[in-house]
Amino acid sequence: xxxxxxxxxxxxxxxxFDELGLRCRTVHAYAVIYNYTRxxxxxxxxxxxxxxxIGSTRCWTNRILADLxxxxxxxxxxxxxxxxxxxxxxxxxxxAETER
Numbered sequence: 894x895x896x897x898x899x900x901x902x903x904x905x906x907x908x909x910f911d912e913l914g915l916r917c918r919t920v921h922a923y924a925v926i927y928n929y930t931r932x933x934x935x936x937x938x939x940x941x942x943x944x945x946x947i948g949s950t951r952c953w954t955n956r957i958l959a960d961l962x963x964x965x966x967x968x969x970x971x972x973x974x975x976x977x978x979x980x981x982x983x984x985x986x987x988x989a990e991t992e993r
Contacts, residue, residue: 901946903928913966913984921947922957926967927981935970935978 905924909915915923925946929936944954958979961967971978 918947918949918953919957919960922949922954923961923966923981926961926979927983930979930981935980937973937976937978939976 903921903924905920909920909923909927913920913923922943925943926936940951940954940958943949943958944951947954947957949957958967962969965982965984967979967981969977970980
């Protein structure tokens with residue numbers, strides 16, 4: 894995971910489109926959080942940081958996060974230094990970290 898983090902890439906799985914019906918930047922935001930969760934971590938980053946990674950604005954990224962939370966695909970699990978921490982949830986399997 895550390896190597897992936899340094900290189901800055903994440904994986905988008907076909908099921909994210911097919912099973913979840915995610916599109917465009919929403920699938921990218923979910924994939925970033927999912928890949929952290931899958932590796933046993935929480936995603937902790939500012940909205941600006943996520944917006945830059947997915948090629949979006951902060952305002953739009955806030956909407957994406959709210960939508961993913963409303964759909965039950967991510968869950969806010971705490972705050973560190975005032976920045977929310979999230980985990981991804983894959984429907985039917987619970988938290989992504991249980992997938993291992």
